[in-house]
Amino acid sequence: MPVVDLPDEAATAALAAKISALAEVGDVIALKGDLGSGKTSFARSFIRARGGAEEVPSPTFTLVQIYELGSAAIWHFDLYRLKSPEEVWELGIEDAFSEGISLIEWPERLGPLLPRRCLEIEFLFGDRPNARRALIDACEGWPQRLAGISADG
Numbered sequence: 001m002p003v004v005d006l007p008d009e010a011a012t013a014a015l016a017a018k019i020s021a022l023a024e025v026g027d028v029i030a031l032k033g034d035l036g037s038g039k040t041s042f043a044r045s046f047i048r049a050r051g052g053a054e055e056v057p058s059p060t061f062t063l064v065q066i067y068e069l070g071s072a073a074i075w076h077f078d079l080y081r082l083k084s085p086e087e088v089w090e091l092g093i094e095d096a097f098s099e100g101i102s103l104i105e106w107p108e109r110l111g112p113l114l115p116r117r118c119l120e121i122e123f124l125f126g127d128r129p130n131a132r133r134a135l136i137d138a139c140e141g142w143p144q145r146l147a148g149i150s151a152d153g
Contacts, residue, residue, distance in 0.1 A: 002146070006132040012038050015134060016045035019119070022145040023050075023101045025072045028115050030107035033123030038132045039105045042121070043076050046103060050074060058105075064091045066100075073100035079109035088113060117141070 006012045023029065029046075031039040044056040050069045059065045059078040067074040075096035082088065088110060096102045097115060107114050120137040138146050 002136045004134040013045035016042045017049035020046040020049040028102045028118035030120040037123035043103045077104045079106040082109040085111040085113045
């Protein structure tokens, strides 16, 4: 599992931009980590790198925000408040999986509904206030795409 050191928020933004350039329709990117670990910062940077100019709020209360950007809509889910995995059907998650690129914060709330074919990024706190580490677990199709992203960011 590749580990990327992220010494500051700019490094998180750079990683998000690299991955956003590689993402394709149908991709699911699972963003794991504790509160404040960098999941939403990554998602904001990913969306901005795809051309999103508007404000990118955390979808903690709306549960999903959709950004129509060029060739693929970005579906940004925050499933922290989900009580059961089945609640995601009401959010249109099947459309997100088939027609867009899905960024999912708190993917563990999906249980067995999380596609096995996803890119999982777990954010951990670093040794300095704004430092983070990203553990990247790349499934089928992703290792080749990620080959250009070095372990040092």
